[in-house]
Amino acid sequence: MTHINVLDPGASPLDYYGFELRRLREAAELTQRQLGDILNYTGSLVGQVETARKVPTLEFSERVDxxxxxxxxFSRLVELVLRSQLPSWFRQVAELQARAAEIYSFEMGMVPGLLQTRAYARAVLGAMDRADLDDRTAVRLARQRIFEKAEPPLFWVVLSEASLYQEIGGPETMREQLAYLLAFQGNPLINIQVLPFSAGAHAGMTGSFDIYRFRSDPAILYTEGYGSxxxxxxxxxxxxxxxxxxxxxxxxxSLKDSAELIRRLMEERYGDQLA
Structure with a gap:
């Protein structure tokens, strides 16, 4: 007899997701392989999600629905699942980002997570630890869904020019990341300014920080350390x-001059000529 792993749906959002997926699949009289064929995923992947050994993605969830x-x-539930997979010390921050009406970010060394491409995020997260890298990357990118809300936050970021020169993930990854930043030109809710090297000593010399502002709650300052x-x-x-x-x-x-600097840097370092 094949052993079937029985999940406790109250153990975690991931366990609940797997429990409900198995329950509803069986109610539809489908095997894991049959459902996988419908979803264009493998039956093995369906089984891994059902047994809480694999974190589902938004795309997977939408196809299941x-x-x-x-x-x-499942499209609603996956948000809780992905948030639960964040490091425990970061979950409060993700909650703040999800509730904020305005986010102001200063970054010294890299593009912030809310604006990272998949390849860039994967390179950042895999720098010291490659375990469960696909899942951790998906979890980070899921935070960007705050921009898809009916009332998305205003996001304003000041990037040090150094963060644009720090080659993370290789030339192709950087080319894609810089192009992604340029894609936000004209979006009044996502604004990117570059703090140039020529600025010299500046007000952010002590490090990166974020400020979250809310419609009815006091503003919160956020700074980050190693694992805290x-x-x-x-x-x-x-x-x-x-x-x-x-x-x-x-x-x-300015926003315009910042975009021009990013464009010029991309062309000069990575040979990508944009129209």
Missing amino acids: AALGTGGL AHPSANPDTVTYCSLRYDHLQAAAL
Whole structure:
């Protein structure tokens, strides 16, 4: 007799997802292989999701909803699943990003996660640890769905010019990442400024930080260490760093000039001529 792994649906969002997937698949009288054929995935993958050994993606979930007629159940549930897979210290930050009406970010060394391409995110996450890299990459990219909400947040980022020169993932990955940044030109909700080397000493010398603003709650300052998150709602601290951010924006290039610098850098370093 084949052993069937029995999940506790209350153990975690991932276990609940797998439990419901198996229950509804069996109710539809489909084998894992048959459902996999319908979804254009392998039956093995379906089995791994059902036994909570594989994290489902949004695309997988949307196909399951369509195949089993679940009214969007798995597309909604996958957001909880992906958030639960974040490092425990980062889950509060993801929650803040999901609730924020405005996000202001200053980045010293790399493109922020909310604007990373798949290849760039994979290179960043795999720098020291390649375990479960596909799943961890999918989890990071899922955070970008905040821009698909009915009322997406205003996102303003100031990138140090150094973050554009730091070659992460190789030339092709960097070319794609820089092109992706340029794709946001004209989007009033996603604004990218570059703090050039010529700015010299600046208000963000002590490191990267984010400021989250909400419609009805106090603003929160967020800084990050190795494996640790440091959110603060102290109004004096938030005000102080908001002033720093104002100075960073003033010292940075305009949106238009920032895009031109990114375009020029991409062409000069990676030979990609954009029209």
